[in-house]
Amino acid sequence: xxxxxxxxxxxxxxxxxxxMGPQHPATHGVLRLLLTLAGENVVKCTPYVGYLHxxxxxxxxxxxxxxxxxxxxxxxxISSMNNNVGYVNAVEKLFGIEAPERAKFIRxxxxxxxxxxxxxxxxxxxxxxxxxxxxFLYAFRxxxxxxxxxxxxxxxxxxxxxxxxxxxxxxxxxxFLDELYDFVLDxxxxxxxxxxxxxxxxxxxxxxxxxxxxSAEEAIxxxxxxxxLRGSGVDYDVRKYAPYDAYDKVEFDVPVGTxxxxxxxxxxxxxxxRQANRIIRQCIEKLPAGPVMADAPKFTLPPKxxxxxxxxxxxHQFILITKGPTVPEGEVYMGTEVPKGELGFYFVSxxxxxxxxxxxxxxxxxxxxVLPRLCEGGMIADVIANIGTIDIVLGECDR
Amino acid sequence: MRAGxxxxxxxxxxxxxxxxxxxxxxxxxxxxxxxxKVKRPVKPGFRGLHALAKNEEGKMKCVGCGLCGxxxxxxxxxxxxxxxxxxxxxxxxxxxxxxxxVYCGFCVEAxxxxxxxxxxxxEYSDYSREPLYMTKDKLLANWDRYFAGEKGLxxxxxxxxxxxxxxxxxxxxxxxxKVKARxxxxx
Numbered sequence: 001x002x003x004x005x006x007x008x009x010x011x012x013x014x015x016x017x018x019x020m021g022p023q024h025p026a027t028h029g030v031l032r033l034l035l036t037l038a039g040e041n042v043v044k045c046t047p048y049v050g051y052l053h054x055x056x057x058x059x060x061x062x063x064x065x066x067x068x069x070x071x072x073x074x075x076x077x078i079s080s081m082n083n084n085v086g087y088v089n090a091v092e093k094l095f096g097i098e099a100p101e102r103a104k105f106i107r108x109x110x111x112x113x114x115x116x117x118x119x120x121x122x123x124x125x126x127x128x129x130x131x132x133x134x135x136f137l138y139a140f141r142x143x144x145x146x147x148x149x150x151x152x153x154x155x156x157x158x159x160x161x162x163x164x165x166x167x168x169x170x171x172x173x174x175x176f177l178d179e180l181y182d183f184v185l186d187x188x189x190x191x192x193x194x195x196x197x198x199x200x201x202x203x204x205x206x207x208x209x210x211x212x213x214x215s216a217e218e219a220i221x222x223x224x225x226x227x228x229l230r231g232s233g234v235d236y237d238v239r240k241y242a243p244y245d246a247y248d249k250v251e252f253d254v255p256v257g258t259x260x261x262x263x264x265x266x267x268x269x270x271x272x273x274r275q276a277n278r279i280i281r282q283c284i285e286k287l288p289a290g291p292v293m294a295d296a297p298k299f300t301l302p303p304k305x306x307x308x309x310x311x312x313x314x315x316h317q318f319i320l321i322t323k324g325p326t327v328p329e330g331e332v333y334m335g336t337e338v339p340k341g342e343l344g345f346y347f348v349s350x351x352x353x354x355x356x357x358x359x360x361x362x363x364x365x366x367x368x369x370v371l372p373r374l375c376e377g378g379m380i381a382d383v384i385a386n387i388g389t390i391d392i393v394l395g396e397c398d399r
Numbered sequence: 400m401r402a403g404x405x406x407x408x409x410x411x412x413x414x415x416x417x418x419x420x421x422x423x424x425x426x427x428x429x430x431x432x433x434x435x436k437v438k439r440p441v442k443p444g445f446r447g448l449h450a451l452a453k454n455e456e457g458k459m460k461c462v463g464c465g466l467c468g469x470x471x472x473x474x475x476x477x478x479x480x481x482x483x484x485x486x487x488x489x490x491x492x493x494x495x496x497x498x499x500x501v502y503c504g505f506c507v508e509a510x511x512x513x514x515x516x517x518x519x520x521x522e523y524s525d526y527s528r529e530p531l532y533m534t535k536d537k538l539l540a541n542w543d544r545y546f547a548g549e550k551g552l553x554x555x556x557x558x559x560x561x562x563x564x565x566x567x568x569x570x571x572x573x574x575x576x577k578v579k580a581r582x583x584x585x586x
Contacts, residue, residue: 005432062471069505070472134421141430148442155446157515161503174573181578196420285575307511314511321470386557 015043022051026031026129029294029394031368037380039276045375045383047368052398057180060358065091065326066165066301068358073159075343075360076396078121081114081150081160083396088163089244090334090345094297095165095327101246102290103167108246109180109283110153110162112276116187117146118339119273126266126388127198130207143191145183152176164301166294177284191274201272208262212386213375216262222373223366225274226341228390231265238337250282262389269391299325323367324353340364340391364397447500447521449495449533450541452514457537460514463490467506467515475499476506493535498528518545 006008016037022030030051036044056075060068072087073080085107093097099107120164124139146158153176154162154169162169196205219232229236237254239247255271293300301320302313329351335344341363348357367390376384407413432439441447452460468476479492506515514569525531533541 067470067472067505070501070505073501073503134417138424144430151445152442155442155444155504156502159501159503161505172573174571174577177573177575178578178581181575181582193420197417199416200407202408202413284578287573287575289572289574301508304508304511304513317509317511318464318466321466 013038020383027387028125028392029397031387031392031394031397032382033371033375035375035380035383039259040379040381042375042378042380044385047371049365049368049394050393050398054399056399057358057360060205061355064353065095065208065327065355066320066324068355070159070161071162073161074395075362075399076118076338076340076364076393077117077158078393079114079157080119081110081162082336083343084161084163085111085245086334086336086338086343087345088165089336090332090347091165093334094330094332094347094349094355095296095325097292097294097296097299099167099245100291101288102171103292103294104246105249105283105287106168106172106292107163108250109172109280109287110150110160110168110382111245112279112283113146113149113180115339116273116280118142119269119276120146122269122339122388122391123194123198126385126391127204129384129388130204130347132198132204135194138190138197139345142187144145149176149180149183152179164293164302166296167292171292177287180280181284184284187277188274191270191277194268199267205263207381207385208266208389209306210259211262211378211382212389213259213261214370214374218373219260222370224341224370225363225366226337226339226391227265227269228341228367228370229296230255231268231389232260233258238335238342242335244334244336246283247279250279252279265389280314327351327353335361338363340393340396341367343396360396360399362396362399364392364394365399367392368397418435441519441521443519445502445519445521448497448518448523448541448545449500449506449538449540450518450534450545451493451515451535453518453542459535460488460512461490461493461510462514463488463493463511464511466509466511470505470509472503472505473499473501490535493538495533495538497523497531497533516542516546520545521551 018035018037019032020035021027021032027033032048032051034046034048035042054074056071060071061115063071069084069087072083075083120139120143124136128136142336150160150162151157153172214224214232216232216234219229220234224232225236233256235254235256238244239252240254252275255268255275257268293303297313297316299320302316306313307317308314327349329349331346331348333344333346335342339341342361343363344361346357346359346361347355350356370390371386374390375383454460463478463480465478468474469477475496477492477494478490480488481491483489502517504517507517520541523531
């Protein structure tokens, strides 16, 4: 008894600094957080990035505009289709060419499929981090359908490299359209299943309501985009306010939250999946007939079966592949809405076939920077919820 | 509203709903596959291991122009050529580092002769680097193994585009009307 009294008198409470990650399973990749803890409360949180740096921006400067496309697959590797669409849109803006109508619709379809598959992974892993195992398994069941559709479309499941500058690689097949339509009709009921399991669950609500609150003004000042910004009640969506591809021809709503906490961001992303499904359905129904590659022989590869029949096409094939297209000088920025937020590509062209500078404005990088703001002052268990809710992928963050 | 919430809190209705869903799912057929025993069927046009195409006479189609190597984003194709009789180009070595390849399929798009292709074979892991450094002979053997007969002829025609029809509207394009027609047939 005396010992305990003695200990209580001399007991010092110290702040403890621990390193969370880069191998922590809940940090969604290789994010490392240096946490200073007072008991269970987070006093200071410092994110460290760069464990997955591959120099994609620099690699892009050493390849022609056409050949740099597969690099963008590796940015945000769970929604590579959206990155590809963003890249080709930016390059098309620089070249001054436009994809045909059918190609735009196909791109919209595949980009929204990519959004659904990315959000499904977000849902599964976020919920798994917080403690529910079942939605994770259900989510991956639906993702498999999308992956199979991608494989049918272009021969690869994850690193698709499907869109091309001036269109898409190949036209979609009738079987693809059939199976996609079946998926589209089926998907809302699966969404209901997820919501039954998670949305009203009291444990889930305890863990997310009022956690990681960020006001609208603050969210804008931090540079947040995408679902993370909309959860705070800011009605901003690149698809709506600077439409690219076929987004101005389809109807969809932009869901916004009110409180700006983890739960609202969760609701926003769930609704986004339903809206993505709605966009795909409209695009299938409105899909026009026509070519899927632009008629711009100076910028797009010629049709394969014409290369050996026609001299001009053969010359174009050789020039485009070895030297790259002749590009107007100038600078271009193009932002597109990927599942994580606004992905921007900024090109400085010096007139050669390779970009002088290729800059990627990655949403995950910006979102990782807001982590200290969300985590500091909270509990250590809420750090996991916050990492999950800002939806970062470190491949994009470190580039 | 308040009473509803009270009932929910007391009787765990949302938990029971979730449990009912998992119980229902228990009686649905499994979606998983016992992989090494049960192989996953790949879709036609899958981007797998490389092969060098042969023509009808059984000779290599490649002429050594080097476009695939120039276009390759990971720069993993090496081609060495020399001059033969009548100033003909001879492909001495054609090598692909499979471990560095990213399977984008750009080499297939670049090749004007349809001489290189990606097969549907994807299980080729190994313990050393040597078997995964593809030489010309290995790549030609891949063609015999994975594209024997009619399949090789059909492969480029069906799966490797862009083809001229992609540059213009054509009959048989995938449209929504046909989806609707199929659904009616099924009913």
